[in-house]
Amino acid sequence: MYKTMNEEMMKAFSSSIKIGLVATIDDHGEPHLSVLSTLQGKDDKTMMFGKFVEGLSKQYIVDRPKTGFLIMNPEKAFWFGKMNYTHFVKEGEDYVMYNNQPLYRYNSYFGINTVYYLDLVEISDKYVLPMGKVIGNAINVLINKNRFKQETPEPVLKPWAAKFTAKLDTLKFLAFLGADGYPQIIPIIQAQSVGTNRIVIKNAPYTEWLSAVKQGLKVAVLAFSMSMEDVLIKGTFNGFDSKGYGYIEIERVYNSMPPIHKYIYPTEKNSEVIFDRKDSIHQ
Numbered sequence: 001m002y003k004t005m006n007e008e009m010m011k012a013f014s015s016s017i018k019i020g021l022v023a024t025i026d027d028h029g030e031p032h033l034s035v036l037s038t039l040q041g042k043d044d045k046t047m048m049f050g051k052f053v054e055g056l057s058k059q060y061i062v063d064r065p066k067t068g069f070l071i072m073n074p075e076k077a078f079w080f081g082k083m084n085y086t087h088f089v090k091e092g093e094d095y096v097m098y099n100n101q102p103l104y105r106y107n108s109y110f111g112i113n114t115v116y117y118l119d120l121v122e123i124s125d126k127y128v129l130p131m132g133k134v135i136g137n138a139i140n141v142l143i144n145k146n147r148f149k150q151e152t153p154e155p156v157l158k159p160w161a162a163k164f165t166a167k168l169d170t171l172k173f174l175a176f177l178g179a180d181g182y183p184q185i186i187p188i189i190q191a192q193s194v195g196t197n198r199i200v201i202k203n204a205p206y207t208e209w210l211s212a213v214k215q216g217l218k219v220a221v222l223a224f225s226m227s228m229e230d231v232l233i234k235g236t237f238n239g240f241d242s243k244g245y246g247y248i249e250i251e252r253v254y255n256s257m258p259p260i261h262k263y264i265y266p267t268e269k270n271s272e273v274i275f276d277r278k279d280s281i282h283q
Contacts, residue, residue, distance in 0.1 A: 001081070001122040001123065001124055002122065002123050002124075002125070003045075003120070003121075003122060003123075004044040004045050004120065004123075005041050005044045005045075005120065005123060006044070008126070009041065009079060009123065009126075010040075010041045010044065012071070012073050012077070012079075013039070013040040013041050013071055014040050014041070015073065016037065016038075016101055017073075017074055018037065018071055018072060018073050018074070019035070019037065019070075019071065019072040019171070019224070020035065020036045020037045020038065020039035020040075020049070020069070020070075020071050021033060021034065021035060021036070021039075021069060021070045021071070021173055021185055021222065022034050022036045022039060022049070022057060022061070022067055022068070022069050023067060023068035023069070023070075023175040023183030023184065023185050023220070024057050024060035024061050024064065024067050024183060025060060025064040025066065025177065025183060026056070026060055027060075027063075028218075029177075030177070030218040030220070030234060031175040031176055031177055031183045031218065031219060031220040031234075032056065032057055032060055032175070032183075032220055032232070032234075032254075033173060033175040033183075033185070033220045033221075033222040033232055034055060034057035034222075034232075034256065035222070035224060035230055035256065036049045036057070038050040038052075038098060038112070039069060039071060041120075042094065042117065044120075045119065045120050046117060046118070046119060046120060047069070047083050047117070047118045047119075047120055048094060048115055048116060048117050048118065049115070049116055050094075050095075050098040050112035050114070050115050050116075051112065051113060051114040051115075051116065052111060052112050052113065053258050053261070054261065055256070055261040056254075056261065058114075058116065061085045061116065061118075062085065062088075065084045065085035065086070065118075066082070066084060066181055066182045066183070067082070067083045067084070067085060067118065067182070067183060068080070068081070068082055068083070068175065068182055068183035068184050068185050069081055069082075069083060069185070070173065070185040070187075072129075072187075075128070076128055076129040076131065077126050077127070077128045077129075078126070078127055078128075078129070078187065079123055079124050079125075079126055079127070080123070080124050080184070080185055080186075081120065081121065081122050081123035081124055082120075082121040082122050082182045082184075083118035083119060083120055083121055084118060084119045084121060085116065085117075085118050086117050086118060086119055087116075087117055088114050088115060088116045088117065089114070089115050089117075090113065090114055090115075092115070094115045095112065095115050098112040098115060099111055099112050121182070129187060129189065130205050133204065133205040134189045134190055134205065135168075137190040137202045137204050137205065138168045138189065138190040138192070139168075140190075140202060141190050141191065141192050141200055141201070141202050141245070142168065142192060144200075144243075144245060145192055145194040145200040146194060148194050148198055148200050148245070148247045149194045149195045149198070150195060150197060150198065151195070152195065152196060152197045155196040155197075156196045156197040156250045156253065156265055157193060157196040157197070157233075157250065157253060157265070158264070161193075161223075161231045161253065162193055162195075162196050164223060164225075164229065164231060165191075165192065165193035165199065165221075165223045165231065165233070166192050166193045166194075167192075168192070169225075170223050170224070170225055171187075171189055171223070171224045171225065171226075172187075172188050172189055172190075172191045172221055172222065172223050172224070173185055173186065173187055173188065173221070173222050173224070174186050174187075174188045174191070174201070174210075174213070174219055174220070174221050175219065175220045175221075175222070176212070176213055176217055176218070176219045176220075176237075177217075177218075178212065179212075184212075186206055186209050186210060186213075187206070188201050188206075188210075188221070190202050190204075191221065194247070196250075197249065197250050198247045198248065198249060198250060199221055199233060199235070199247060199248040199250065200245065200246070200247045201245070201246055201247070201248070202244050202245055202246075203240050203244040203245075203246070204244060207244070210240075213237055214237070214239070215237060215238060215239030216236060216237070216239075217236070217237045218234070218235075218236060218237075219234070219235065219236070219237050219248055220232060220233065220234045221233045221234075221235075221248060222256070228257075229257065230256045230257060231253065231254070231255065231256060231257075232253070232254040232255075232256050233248070233250050233252075233253055233254075234250070234251055234252040234253075234254070235248045235249045235250040235251040235252070236248065236249050236251065250265075252265060252266070253265035
């Protein structure tokens with residue numbers, strides 16, 4: 001691990017065509033994972049990103065500054081690391097720079113309104129997804145996942161989310177809290193949903209990294225496509241068996257897509273709204 005970024009990292013991170021993920025700590029003390037494609041280096045010791053939509057992750061960063069990140073380029077090369085949030089601004093040279101990028105300069109709906117800064121704690125060397133092994137393990141999960149299937153009284157994942165997270169070509173990433181209290185992110189492209197309440201994973205090809213994910217640990221899984229569809233799933237990891245298979249029992253589901261970011265499972269109960277003659281509202 002490195003304490004500063006080199007020129008290759010800085011150049012790769014400055015591209016707007018990349019996947020930028022930031023892992024934070026939610027109000028339950030559990031990991032939360034967001035797509036923040038504006039994440040890049042300010043200098044070799046500082047990271048920054050621009051906010052253009054509201055979501056819980058930005059407040060989590062302010063409330064609990066320890067964060068993790070992963071950046072992947074179109075060639076499937078990726079870096080990961082840890083950061084500490086320091087401050088945000090609503091003007092200045094970086095604010096102008098973000099809003100002059102083609103994606104935001106001509107966007108009538110979403111513009112960058114805030115720039116957040118984070119001190120780099122550490123960053124990994126460059127890794128490249130071993131796609132042959134990833135595809136092989138995805139096929140193995142597809143063949144074996146039904147033995148982990150469990151019927152539930154009510155669906156946890158909605159039909160779209162269950163289908164989306166079961167697809168082999170949907171990108172998936174896992175976040176958990178390390179022993180030092182920082183969220184960490186691991187690619188788990190091979191993971192797939194089974195039924196509506198579980199995500200099955202295999203520990204290969206990153207067996208060493210996933211060995212830190214112990215039975216009973218709270219985790220978050222972000223399923224993401226290059227067409228900007230995504231859903232965030234949170235739950236408890238059941239541990240790996242002797243063949244390297246394990247599953248996550250889904251407990252919460254968060255809609256990460258605009259226009260409304262919110263938890264969609266467990267569902268909120270609807271309450272009756274009654275208008276009286278004085279136009280006051282009682283629930």
